Amino acid sequence: MELEGKVALITGGARGIGKAIAECFARKGADLIIADISFDSASETAKGLTASGIRAAALKLDVSKSDEVATAFGEIMKQFGRLDILVNNAGITRDGLLLRMKEEDWDAVISINLKGVFLCSKEAVRVMVKQKHGRIINIASVVAFMGNPGQANYSASKAGIIGLTKTTAREYASRGITVNAVAPGFIATAMTDALAENVRQEMLKSIPAGAFGSADDVANAVAFFASPGSGYVTGQVIHVNGGMYM
Ligand code: NAP
Numbered sequence: 001m002e003l004e005g006k007v008a009l010i011t012g013g014a015r016g017i018g019k020a021i022a023e024c025f026a027r028k029g030a031d032l033i034i035a036d037i038s039f040d041s042a043s044e045t046a047k048g049l050t051a052s053g054i055r056a057a058a059l060k061l062d063v064s065k066s067d068e069v070a071t072a073f074g075e076i077m078k079q080f081g082r083l084d085i086l087v088n089n090a091g092i093t094r095d096g097l098l099l100r101m102k103e104e105d106w107d108a109v110i111s112i113n114l115k116g117v118f119l120c121s122k123e124a125v126r127v128m129v130k131q132k133h134g135r136i137i138n139i140a141s142v143v144a145f146m147g148n149p150g151q152a153n154y155s156a157s158k159a160g161i162i163g164l165t166k167t168t169a170r171e172y173a174s175r176g177i178t179v180n181a182v183a184p185g186f187i188a189t190a191m192t193d194a195l196a197e198n199v200r201q202e203m204l205k206s207i208p209a210g211a212f213g214s215a216d217d218v219a220n221a222v223a224f225f226a227s228p229g230s231g232y233v234t235g236q237v238i239h240v241n242g243g244m245y246m
Helices: 016-027 039-052 066-080 103-131 152-175 197-205 215-226
Strands: 007-011 031-036 056-060 085-088 134-139 177-184 237-240
Touching: 007 016, 007 066, 007 103, 016 031, 016 039, 016 085, 016 215, 031 039, 031 066, 039 056, 056 066, 066 103, 085 103, 085 215, 103 134, 103 152, 103 177, 134 152, 134 215, 152 177, 177 215, 215 237
Parallel strands: 007 031, 007 085, 031 056, 085 134, 134 177, 177 237
Antiparallel strands: none
């Protein structure tokens, strides 16, 4: 129960990797806020988590909207009075080759995947500086390091997250706040289920471990950065990719 007494906010926590992170944190005793663009799915996930005896609240939050982010943090402070851990997990894809990529698809991905991390981190740091303690964990991607045809917007957003992680880590290390990233490879979730079978088979060939990862594989790496034992680790990236990028 190493996270007992801690309060954690997980964006995009209603399903997929975010939900696995929430379940992992709940097993370790953290109280949780599941913030998602869909309030209904966030509520359902939060309800399921209270079975493990922790407090779990659901919030409707579009991470790309500064007014919604400010309101959500106000609500968290009202309900929980503190925030120890922020996991910036919400993310989308709008794939297409560069020449065909619509400007609106570029903007949507950058707004949610990158600006969302900026907005939530800013609110979280404000609270964590006062507490003199905090953990921010950003979910990046292997494509930030390798690129991926069809994902100019997505890979740029995830590479941006790495720069944002390192800069925020440098700015607030002296205030007891660590900022780190986890870069998953191909993980079996709705995001990868949507890929065509031939694309999935091609991807499998590039993974030395010979299999997609699970959302729990990612959650375990996130849990390390959230744990008391990682307090001297900041500005780092853990790659969870079965060896596809080293
Ligand atoms: P997912 O199954 O699509 O889940 C993403 C969650 O984020 C959903 O609950 C979604 O809500 C929510 N969301 C979407 N837009 C949002 C917004 N503007 N504000 C708040 N919440 C929003 O995706 P996933 O596979 O679990 O991915 C989670 C994170 O891991 C993402 O950042 C993704 O880029 C990253 N990642 C995934 C993989 C992979 O292979 N799956 C690999 C590398 C990195 P709705 O369902 O209602 O849209």
